[in-house]
Amino acid sequence: MTRGTTLINGGWVIPMTDREVYEGGAVLVKDGVVGAVFRAEDELPEVETVVDAAGCVVMPGLVNTHCHSPMSLFRGLADDMPLASWLNEHIFPAEAAHINPETVRAGALLSCVEMLLSGTTTVCDGYFYEGEVAEAVVETGMRGVLAHGVIDFPAPGVPDPSENVEKAAAFVEAWKDRWPLVTPSIFCHTPYTCSEKTLAVAKEACRRLGVLFQIHVAETEDEVQRLKEERGISPYQLLDDLHILDETTLLIHNVWMSSRDMDLVARRGTTASHNPGSNTKLASGLCPASALMEKGIHVGLGTDGAASNNNLDLFNDMQLTAKLHKAYSLDPVAMDAWTVLEMATLEGAKAIGLGGSIGSLLPGKRADIILVDMNKPHLTPTHNPVSHLVYAATGADVRDVFVEGRQVVKGGRLLTVDVGSVMAEVNRIAAFMG
Ligand SMILES: [Zn+2]
Numbered sequence: 001m002t003r004g005t006t007l008i009n010g011g012w013v014i015p016m017t018d019r020e021v022y023e024g025g026a027v028l029v030k031d032g033v034v035g036a037v038f039r040a041e042d043e044l045p046e047v048e049t050v051v052d053a054a055g056c057v058v059m060p061g062l063v064n065t066h067c068h069s070p071m072s073l074f075r076g077l078a079d080d081m082p083l084a085s086w087l088n089e090h091i092f093p094a095e096a097a098h099i100n101p102e103t104v105r106a107g108a109l110l111s112c113v114e115m116l117l118s119g120t121t122t123v124c125d126g127y128f129y130e131g132e133v134a135e136a137v138v139e140t141g142m143r144g145v146l147a148h149g150v151i152d153f154p155a156p157g158v159p160d161p162s163e164n165v166e167k168a169a170a171f172v173e174a175w176k177d178r179w180p181l182v183t184p185s186i187f188c189h190t191p192y193t194c195s196e197k198t199l200a201v202a203k204e205a206c207r208r209l210g211v212l213f214q215i216h217v218a219e220t221e222d223e224v225q226r227l228k229e230e231r232g233i234s235p236y237q238l239l240d241d242l243h244i245l246d247e248t249t250l251l252i253h254n255v256w257m258s259s260r261d262m263d264l265v266a267r268r269g270t271t272a273s274h275n276p277g278s279n280t281k282l283a284s285g286l287c288p289a290s291a292l293m294e295k296g297i298h299v300g301l302g303t304d305g306a307a308s309n310n311n312l313d314l315f316n317d318m319q320l321t322a323k324l325h326k327a328y329s330l331d332p333v334a335m336d337a338w339t340v341l342e343m344a345t346l347e348g349a350k351a352i353g354l355g356g357s358i359g360s361l362l363p364g365k366r367a368d369i370i371l372v373d374m375n376k377p378h379l380t381p382t383h384n385p386v387s388h389l390v391y392a393a394t395g396a397d398v399r400d401v402f403v404e405g406r407q408v409v410k411g412g413r414l415l416t417v418d419v420g421s422v423m424a425e426v427n428r429i430a431a432f433m434g
Contacts, residue, residue, distance in 0.1 A: 004048060005030045006405065008369060011053035012385040013037060015361035016060050016345045019338050021385060027058055029367040032180070032405035037361050051407075055375040056399060057385045060360050061121025061368035062314045063348030065273040066252050066302025068127045069136070070107035072114070073098065073429060074307035083220055083282045091307060095128075098433060099156040104129040106425045108136035111312055113414055113422050116142050118313040118395020121368040121403045124250070124273070124302070124352040126187030126214055128156040134175050134182050141408040141416045143180070143368065145352045147187035147214050148172070150202050152194050165198065169205045176209065180366060180404055183354070185212040191235045192223050196242055203244045212248055212353045215239070218261075219253040219284050236261040245270045250351060252302065254292070255285040262288070266295040271351035274343065276320040278304030286328050289321070289343075290335055298355075300348025301340075313395035318344050322390050337390040367405035372397050 006029040013025030015037050024040030028047065038044060071091075078090035104127065115123055125133055126147040137144040148171035149155065150164045158167050168186045175184040186209075188194045188202050199215075206213040217235050218224050227235055236257070239245050245268035252273040257265075265272070274289045289299050301321060303312045318340050325335035349359025358368050372393055374380075379388045379397065401409035408416050 005035070005045070006049040006051060007044060007047040008051045008053050008058050008371070009044065011056040011058050011371070012374070012382070013361070014057055014059040014341075014386065016342065017360045017362050025058070027361055027369060029369070029402065029405045032367055034361050034363050034365050034367050034369075036363050051371075051400065053371050056371040056373050057389060058369060058371055059389075060345045060358065061370050061401065061403065062119050062344050063300060063352065063354075063359060064115060064120045064123045064303055064312065064314055065250070065300030065348045065351050066275055066304055067111065067123050067125045067312065068305035068307075069111035069123065069125050069133055070099070070104040070127050070129075071305030071307040072111045072312070073103060073107040073426060073433075074305075075310050077307065077433060079281075079310070083284060084222075086282065086308070094433065095156055098429065099128065101129045101132050101157075103429050104156075105132040105136055106422070106429055108133040109140065109417065109422045110426045111306065112136050112140035112142050113417065113419055114306075114312045116140060116401055116403075116409055117398065117412070117414060118315065119370040119372065119398035119401060120312065120314050121370065121401060122349070122352075122354065122358055124185075124214070126185075128158065130171055131174060134178070134184075138178070138181050139417060140414070141181075141403050141406060143182075143358070143366075143403055145183045145185050145212060145354065146175070147185035147212070149187050149189060150194060150198060151189040152198055165202045165205055168202065169209065172205075172209045172211055176211075180357075183211070185214060187214040190216045190219070190223070191238055192227070196238070199239070199244060200242045203242065203249070206248065212250055213244065214250045214252060215244075216252045217254060218256040219279070221256050221285065224256040234258060234261050236264050240264055240268065247271075248353060253279060253284070254287045255279055257288060259291070262292055262295050262297070265292070266297050271298045271300070273302040273351060274299050274321065275302040275304045275317075276324055277309040277317050278302075280320070280324065281310070282308055286324055290325055290329070293339070298347050298350040299343055300351035301343045314344055315389070315393055315395050315397075318390050337386045340390050341386055367402055369402040370398055371400040373399040
């Protein structure tokens with residue numbers, strides 16, 4: 001027996017290293033990493049701890065490639081309106097009135113709790129006071145690529161916009177040695193809320209610090225149209241002219257994209273985040289994710305903030321992705337379940353720069369693993385567990401969650417923080433809103 005070893009044994013192991021389900025398989029976890037993946041016929045090692053996974057899917061934790069975790073504070077505050085009014089008349093004023101380090105911490109804790117309980121082990125996040133988000137991520141035991149926001153207006157914690165990139169770079173410096181749970185990053189809001197100079201300086205800081213640059217782009221038709229009228233170019237061309245499109249830039253939304261834009265992004269090796277819940281709720285449109293993937297672009301799934309989704313259950317977004325693309329293309333073969341599951345795991349990990357560390361159960365990768373309980377009426381019978389994960393399961397079916405080999409959810413209960421206190425604190429803050 002080797003000390004510190006855990007064997008997750010039984011069930012349907014879906015390592016996402018190939019399109020195979022190992023029925024009756026097992027996963028060995030040692031020192032926070034995946035030690036081995038076994039098939040039913042393999043001989044199993046003696047270990048210190050055995051987790052019985054009979055009746056469960058055993059798979060990599062889900063990767064949410066886009067979120068603003070503190071925005072759970074604004075869940076359901078303003079719905080059923082266009083993005084411009086939602087943002088300018090509700091969200092920006094609510095942020096100005098209520099966002100401070102304490103509320104950011106409370107909202108981020110709530111989001112981390114929600115994500116871990118629904119099987120998301122990694123979040124790629126961007127907001128203000130992001131150091132508080134990082135503390136929440138560490139406290140709950142999840143993993144995050146966390147970015148400080150950059151915008152050319154006075155923002156929470158950054159009253160003077162001329163200091164916006166400097167503040168974001170200081171966040172990266174402060175958190176750059178906190179691997180494995182925290183990987184810092186910088187997030188420019190959009191090409192229309194950041195000047196060309198801000199965009200270029202922020203990307204330069206990312207290059208110098210060796211971190212991911214993130215940006216919302218082409219979310220609405222209006223923003224693309226306006227730039228075309230003013231400058232005669234697309235936002236992708238603008239970003240490329242500023243040398244921002246490369247393998248360490250993540251483009252979020254990508255709803256209004258021409259095939260020329262797609263070719264450009266593919267040529268630069270730039271990655272993308274698809275946010276079907278947020279884009280449909282705000283009626284922005286649908287990212288041509290299948291076409292992007294056909295061109296070799298890594299596309300992950302994102303929930304966006306809880307103010308525009310309105311939950312952070314990535315199972316929800318998996319189902320939406322599969323069904324929306326079929327309906328939109330009038331092709332039932334489009335966006336099959338395996339493709340969607342890859343987007344929520346390995347492709348998402350690649351999109352946020354962690355493809356070598358997470359996203360599949362390849363031996364040597366960090367042990368971020370979830371168990372999804374298939375012993376439920378809505379998941380019976382289990383002809384095909386991959387189909388169930390995309391078309392029938394929800395985050396509430398997640399039984400156990402491991403991050404870095406550490407169990408953080410057991411039997412549907414979070415082990416790291418008191419969920420009741422986290423919810424009570426958010427309710428206390430929310431009582432001052434509206
Ligand atoms: Zn967003």
